[in-house]
Amino acid sequence: MDFVSIDFETANEKRNSACAIGIVTVNENGIKDEYYSLINPMMRFSSFNKRIHGITEDDVIEAPTFAELWPTLGNYLSNKMVVAHNASFDMSVARATLDHFNLEYPNLDYLCTANISRNVWPQLQNHKLNTVAAHLGFTFAHHHALEDARVAAKILMKAFETYGTAELDIFLKKCNISKGKMFERGYVPPRVKRKKQSAKLYLK
Structure with a gap:
């Protein structure tokens, strides 16, 4: 299956404060392309977020908004299957930042690898992300956007x-x-569908 994996890091608690993005494209042969960029969010960095990812105001002074x-990002994402770990966060960062700049949303489908992991490795x-990666033997620098997207x-x-399948459906x-x-x-x-329970017959 062809898909695009993404990860955002943010400068603070606001979802429109993206300060880094990592993108990995995958086809039937494996990882095809990778893209990483710092982003100037044009707002403050919180000490909490800086401790998590190590990115500071000085790092993004000359970075693009x-x-x-x-x-460039739209070309990667538009009309694609996009995946992220805890996709609700990354998709909300994308939407909030697109709203902030009054940019048009891309049309895309997306999946959450955290939800998928709960099903595959219950x-x-x-x-x-780090727990699942360790279980599968993947080493990486956590909270670096490209490393997280790759994992x-x-x-x-x-x-x-x-x-045992390569078919999405x-x-x-x-x-x-x-x-x-x-x-x-x-x-x-994305929704985790509830399994239908079979009817039970109770006799007195």
Whole structure:
């Protein structure tokens, strides 16, 4: 399956404060392309976020803004299957930043590798990116946007391998998950479908 894996880092608690992005494109042969850029969010950095990812105001002084990067980012994302670990965060960063700059939303489908991991490897203590990566033997520098995007891509590829299929529809059916969608000024999140319980017969 062809897909694009993404990860954002943010400068502070605001979802429109993206300060770095990593993108990894994948086809049937594996990782095809990688892209990384710092982003100047044009706002303050919180000490909490700086401790997480190590990016500071000085690092992004000469970095492009999200609006300046969007023609490149849009080419990667538009009309693609996009994946992210905890996709609700990364998609909300994308939407909030697009709203901030009054840019048009791309049309895309998306999946969350955290939700997928809960289904494929339910025995894990938790399904944080570093926990799943350690279980699968992947080493990486956590909270670097490109490294995180690369590991999320590897997790999805491993999940497909574990379920023995390269077909998205078959995989989603086995995971009991529906894909999310983003479209102009709207979105539908991916859903974990509840399994139907068989009827029980109770006799007195």
